[in-house]
Amino acid sequence: MASVAARTRRVQKKGTRSHGPINVYVIVSVVLSVVFLLPLVWAVLRSFQPPSQITAAPSLKDFTHLTLANYSGLINGNIQILRYVENSLLVATGTALLTAVLATLAGYGFGRTRFRFRGANVVFALILVTLMVPFQAILTPLFLELSVLHLLDSRIGLVLFYSTFNLPFGVFVMRNNFLAIPNELDEAAYCDGATVLTTLRSVLLPLVTPGVATTMLYAFLFAWTEFLGALPFITNIKLLTLPVALLNVETGTFGQVNFGYLVAGAVIAMVPCAVLYVTLQRFYVTGITVGGVKG
Amino acid sequence: MAQPTVAKQRAASLGPVGAARSKRRKAGVVLQPKVGMLLVAPAFLFVAVFVLFPLAFAIYISLTNWPLIGPYHFAGLHNYAALGKDPGFLHSVLFTLLYTGIVTIPILAVGYGLAVLVRSNRRGAVFLRTAFFLPYVVGLSTLSYIVLLELQPNSGAVNFVLAKLHLTNGGTTWLVNTNLALAATCVLVIWFASGLTMVLLIGGMQSISGDLYESADVEGASWLDKERYITLPLLRPTIALSLIISIIGSFLAFNQFFILTQGGPGTSTFTVVMWIYQTAFVQLHVGAATAMSLVLVAVVGLISAVQFLLLRENT
Numbered sequence: 001m002a003s004v005a006a007r008t009r010r011v012q013k014k015g016t017r018s019h020g021p022i023n024v025y026v027i028v029s030v031v032l033s034v035v036f037l038l039p040l041v042w043a044v045l046r047s048f049q050p051p052s053q054i055t056a057a058p059s060l061k062d063f064t065h066l067t068l069a070n071y072s073g074l075i076n077g078n079i080q081i082l083r084y085v086e087n088s089l090l091v092a093t094g095t096a097l098l099t100a101v102l103a104t105l106a107g108y109g110f111g112r113t114r115f116r117f118r119g120a121n122v123v124f125a126l127i128l129v130t131l132m133v134p135f136q137a138i139l140t141p142l143f144l145e146l147s148v149l150h151l152l153d154s155r156i157g158l159v160l161f162y163s164t165f166n167l168p169f170g171v172f173v174m175r176n177n178f179l180a181i182p183n184e185l186d187e188a189a190y191c192d193g194a195t196v197l198t199t200l201r202s203v204l205l206p207l208v209t210p211g212v213a214t215t216m217l218y219a220f221l222f223a224w225t226e227f228l229g230a231l232p233f234i235t236n237i238k239l240l241t242l243p244v245a246l247l248n249v250e251t252g253t254f255g256q257v258n259f260g261y262l263v264a265g266a267v268i269a270m271v272p273c274a275v276l277y278v279t280l281q282r283f284y285v286t287g288i289t290v291g292g293v294k295g
Numbered sequence: 296m297a298q299p300t301v302a303k304q305r306a307a308s309l310g311p312v313g314a315a316r317s318k319r320r321k322a323g324v325v326l327q328p329k330v331g332m333l334l335v336a337p338a339f340l341f342v343a344v345f346v347l348f349p350l351a352f353a354i355y356i357s358l359t360n361w362p363l364i365g366p367y368h369f370a371g372l373h374n375y376a377a378l379g380k381d382p383g384f385l386h387s388v389l390f391t392l393l394y395t396g397i398v399t400i401p402i403l404a405v406g407y408g409l410a411v412l413v414r415s416n417r418r419g420a421v422f423l424r425t426a427f428f429l430p431y432v433v434g435l436s437t438l439s440y441i442v443l444l445e446l447q448p449n450s451g452a453v454n455f456v457l458a459k460l461h462l463t464n465g466g467t468t469w470l471v472n473t474n475l476a477l478a479a480t481c482v483l484v485i486w487f488a489s490g491l492t493m494v495l496l497i498g499g500m501q502s503i504s505g506d507l508y509e510s511a512d513v514e515g516a517s518w519l520d521k522e523r524y525i526t527l528p529l530l531r532p533t534i535a536l537s538l539i540i541s542i543i544g545s546f547l548a549f550n551q552f553f554i555l556t557q558g559g560p561g562t563s564t565f566t567v568v569m570w571i572y573q574t575a576f577v578q579l580h581v582g583a584a585t586a587m588s589l590v591l592v593a594v595v596g597l598i599s600a601v602q603f604l605l606l607r608e609n610t
Binding site: 025028029032033035036037039040042043046054055056057058102103105106108109110112114115116117118120123126127130131132133134136137138139140141142143144145160161163164165167168171190196221224225227228231232243246247250259262263265266269270273274277278281284285288 | 325326327328329330331332333334335337338339341342343344345346347348349350352353356409412417419422423425426427428429430432433434435436437438440441442443444445447449450451452455486490491494495498543547549550553554568571572575576581584585588589591592595596599600603
């Protein structure tokens, strides 16, 4: 009887879905997407305004003279923004690669029955506990440690620091990915004489690619947008990452404060995030539901 | 896709011993615990060197008068005792709590509303999810720079729009007034963070069985009834989780205030992390700053522990 009720329900539901609140849905959707996206689109438009217009009283005629002046000024002037784009790219790519390698190896170690060792759960828990330690709260000891290791003012130092704080999430994701693969698969390969790493590379890696993509995407975006750590750890102006370099544009370290440069710089910082996220979002969303934590 | 893997992972973590023993009985399978250790070692080494060691080191530093440069001596619990007498620190704690109190509920409410809007597979839902989550992906520092430009009194879009709507005279100086600066930053953060809450809640909503809604429909329940008596109660763990994530994020606030107000006017918009940064890297009182940090670690750790328990119940 219940199933009959459910079946009639299903039929009814199909009927009501196509009409009714659809108009409210459309209106609310349009309004909300404007609210959420317009400021970003607006910033892109603003970045093409001549500097004089950006600091003048706004008027509706403002978008008649679009120009690349802010971008060319950022690139060719004394700011030389490309240097910071390069720093950010190197640091973010390095972080993504290092995190992926470390997390994949650890996920392999944690995720296969034949690699089980005494204390594996304790080690896994210790890595996960890092999720509870906000890097914001251990900046001072990290600063002193990096200083002793000669890793202050170093892009490599940033890569090591960023990778570490992406590891708990990455190891968690990779372990789940490996656990989802039946043990028999690689045990067969192993019995055929393949080494531990060959088995990983040729049998398992193709199966955990989604996990690797999720881990790399998170690590890259984390490193690309990170601000607070890069601020004290890098003081050599040539080695700044983009978000901190923009702070210097804001405060006028490079000379006169130029809001045109600031908004164009913000757009340069924004575009890679938006492109990566929009193209790879299925990996991103999987990450959120698995990892839960990313503040 | 996420749910089954989490479930599997839990199953495995519940019975590692049993699983290993049953494997050992199978012929031909070689157990390689040492290889396992080697594979895990690099990741663990990084965590030990850059998290666990600094954490232990922090406890030591906090018991000294450590200046950034020069000799230091042991100071016992002096730094902790002094925290209670540091008006700047106390003010930053109150300010951070106030800020957290203001943004937490709106982020949840907006995030919930967005999740309700886009949880179905209606046309455009995927686009909307992307749109609502994009500010979070772009990151708070970039958003802050954009907002900084538009909050300028004479040239920013915010005053221009408010004046056109006849809400203000268009001359509001947002960032030199504590309350206005806080208000503007809160709006910025709600824009930034409600997408994350939305994604978390959608995950929770999609795991609620459709049968419940179908039988509610049979009973003639209204949309509001279903939301109130089915979705909300079953979503409680997910809501708690997203609240905790959002509260931790607010406790750690730095970028938005550092970029928009630099803590000003005066020191009125200093958050806790900003005060720690200031004490450590501007005033060079590393010992005192580290004591503050450890208090923060304890508070955040406590909240995270609650979150961890919730996560376990949740999966």
